[in-house]
Amino acid sequence: MRSSFLIILIAFCAACGNRNQQANDDTASTTDMAATDTVNSHGNWYKHYTGTIAGQAVAADIHKYNERITGTYYYQSQGKPIPIYFSTDTSKPGIYLVDETPEQPDAKSTAKWEVRIVSNTLSGKWKDDMGNDVYDILLKEAPSAYPLAAMHYADTIPYKQGMKEPAATMTNNLLLPGKDINKENANFISGIVSKFMGCDSLHKGKLDECMKAQSAEYATYYRKTVGELDDTMRNASFNNYFTGTDMYVAYNENDWIGFYMMSSEYTGGAHGNYGSSYINADMQSNKVWKLEDVVRVDSVRLQREIEKAARKRASMSDGEEIKSKYFVDRIMPNGNFLLTHKGITFNYTPYEIASYAEGEVLLFVPYASIKDLLTPAFKQRMKMQ
Template sequence: MKYSFLFLLFGLAIASACNNPKNANNNSETTDGKTAAKTALTKSFYKRLEGTIAGKKVVMHLQKVDDDEVSGTYYYDGSWLNLSTDTVIGKDSIILAEYNFYESYFNQNSKSPLLTLKWNGNGFDGIWESGDKTKKYPIALTEKYPEGSYPLSIGTYRDSVSAFADRAKSPTAEIGFQYLENKSNDEDGKWLDSELKKIFGLEKVDRLTGFKNITADYFSDYKTEVAEQQKDGRGSEFEAWMNYTNNSQQTVNYNDNGYVVVDFLTDAYTGGAHGNYNSSMFCLDVLNKKQLELNDIVKIDSNTLASILERNLRKEYNIKAKDALNTFLFDDFIKPNNNFYFNANGIAFMYNPYEVASYAQGQIVVFIPYSDVKNYLVPAFKQRMKIK
């Protein structure tokens, strides 16, 4: 039965919202227009922000759910950086920790830079401070949606069930979904919203109905798993491992030039030493109503691309030329996969745990700047992305 949980997680591509009325939180924000009107900061939101950090231009994507969970990304100084909640100060002020995977990989004792942000009605003002507190830079960000970018709302759905209904302290199975939604009624908005639903395997039903159906199947399988363990006399032995979780979330990595890039992250624990997680990248061409394939971006033979991948892998993970790749990976080579994404500066390939390296090494991401593949870029893509 354990495999049925994984099928639900990775095959059906679970979403995010709140089934339990006690936990329901469908507060969301959709902003129309090129620059957001001055508004209060809502409990849940997605925001595309333009501005500067230390005087350098950035585009930041921030998402917030459940009052205190904030995550985001932005590109700055040669690195694609992740952001997560450090401290929620109040309704309009937050401190985010900046996470650079490559730096933390080589220096586990490094302290993350912090971004202290205060909402001003149509953006954030604040301070960027280095982890060692020796550098501070001003932050100025404004919520904007220029032509070719799309306002989105965010919602959540959660529910749980007890393994033993007659016990006060029973193991539980919990399921959670965090989803993006486009509520525009124009052709682009309707297509984008349909594709966001398809990521979860929801095509013919609305989100709430779809999430309820997935949740019901998940809970049914969980109850069957518990019953089988009890029948085999393994209940007390395995009870500590019966606290199952199943979560998924959509986040925006890029939202410009008629493209929306979505990271669909799923994670689950179904007993054992640790859970597992997986990111699937979806590159949506809203203008042409299609999901991009790699050959829509670059026309290049696999051997040449593999060579470029290896060069950037060695650079990013500090693997010396004299060292074989299998000192870091399972094999002595790395091949491009279909789990790619892009931003204003380049293309990245995402390798999930166990795909090319051990679970302990986490996700392996290899970023290739456009300058490394400039002779192979598809002209239409190059023109839309304004790549010189």
Template sequence: MKKTFLLFLFVPALFFSCGQTDKKSDTAAAGRDSVMAADHYYMQYQGTIGGQPVTMHVVRFGSTYDVNYTYDNDGQIRDLLFQKDSLLKNDSLFFTEFAPRNAGNGQEDTDPQLRLVIHPDRIDGFKRIGEKDPQPVALLASRNGNAFIPVGYLDSIRLTGFKQDTPSAFTSLVLLEPGGTTTPQHWFTALIKRTILATQKMDSTSLQTAMTQFGRSFIENFRDDVDTMKASGNGDEAPVSMMHYDQQISSNLVYNNHGYAVLSVGNYAYTGGAHGMYGQTMLCLDMKQQRELTFRDVLTIDSATLQPILEHHFRARYKIADNKPLTEILFDERLALTDNFYFTPGGIGFIYQPYEVAAYAFGLIDVWVPYADLKPWLQPAFAQRMGI
């Protein structure tokens, strides 16, 4: 999960060449949408990396990729950061893997590198860790899981006429929505509007329309802020370097099987100040019943029992000895509980946003708990569907 913030740092440069200069956003955005429509998809792949079974999720939107995978024997998420300048012979793509590192697991500190050739029906390539021999990657598109399609909105603007700099704004929104059906999934659109786009306007507009409105509002708010700066008479003296606004939302699935889908949505926003803010929202979906799962749909455990289990795995993941206080990383002596959770075939993870339980410098806090440590409290219906 630590990929999220680094990914957002790379993306703006990829799209500003398509941006506009002091013009309305409608035309440029519509043009890009029509060009990119034929080049986007979500696909789940299954196969092996180095002979070990894996499941990989790929979202392609235009020239960008969002990729993660799990080894079937542990279920922990490995995020891949796409290196845009690494295209080789127009097919092979270069990714850096951010793998989970638990204390005492013997894993090297070197981030693995992957060279992948990604097609809608298969993925070939290799994975290399340091100087070790490369591990072959061989994956095929899977028929398991629910169909999803990416929906996107991209726009940018530059405002000229300033002596010191050129204020700019960029918005990139890519979200998945259920596909493969002619019936609108209103429940899903309403959920995304409420939890991701933060709007209470629960009308019948499509997800594409809602995202377009969301993106355009950001651009117009940027215009208003620049106009306010000009009107104050500080246009030339003000810190124009803080007027490079940036808004990004990306999404991918981390699990998609047995009628469940776990959607991971990353967000980043900068509207001036020392740094931007980012986070990761996990949505656990029951696609059969068309609803979001709550924590109680998965576990029956009470908070008093769960907290020491979380703290044990937090110490292991972040290498804090039992005789050391949790305040070496956390604000408090205890790890607070969160309902921002996700699951895969191997266990359940809990995500804490920057500033939620620790300083911004520690980034997202991701605590992973294997099912083996939670089995007595698994909801029977959930365990049966997952085959646990």
């Protein structure tokens, strides 16, 4: 019998009261305790932080699924997302070491954090890539963010009962509406999750039943695929398959949530495959914004700005051909983008414009450089007029 478990743990911002009414003292106290417990008990959680690094205003969205902590942060003056990855410092109990993803793929080192997470506070030090400059980090959970619940689902599927290997693993790390989100917003977020998981028509939106059904289908596929192999190859380690979905937040301010959705799999071979997409959710209107809602049709002009960012990323000169560092002659705008209060980040998945080794390519275009291309509706929504 497959071993499966479904863990739903809701972690809320310490000061996130009801968005329609102010939370009372008892509710605030309970929320504080929940935030502390989720860190100390190694549960699953999502937190939106605001504060300063080196005295500069920043915001960060941090997630913990199972034992893995990842996130994104940005300086408020720039609005450009910077992915970050946490690991524990075995020599210093309670300390997390954090690596920033460098903008240039050939960077030999990256900026690092050394921080603690205690109750609703993340604090510590930021160090540059050479370790020469050290600055204070002080972040606290923000009351203005939409609270979301972190959910972890996993299923281990052995090829044969009673054998540990080969086996396949299926995981889903998702974010669901928190208790203080109103019904309309909750239904909107639930719909996004359901569609992302392919559960919008299956099992009438019952997420747990949908995931169990998907796990059963995956088990059938896995056992059939491995069963067709030669006996001498069937127990090889490359038959330990994996499939997973991960849901993160990259922006949670101004009644706007930028979701980052990732899918990954390994089905044998040298390496697995993965890709991610952004969903820009306007919580004021319960609308997902598409590129045509944001910019007028002028692909040549927008292409020029995207390629400018691509040249900067690859340390290219202005006249150097894009193809000299990328797989393509031109980098066109796609529908995979994140909106913040300062600009658009276009995401290109592995092999789309660059090699697998370079990972996903994120190209940031500030609104200031394309302000005349932005639609009146988007300018009004972002309060640019």
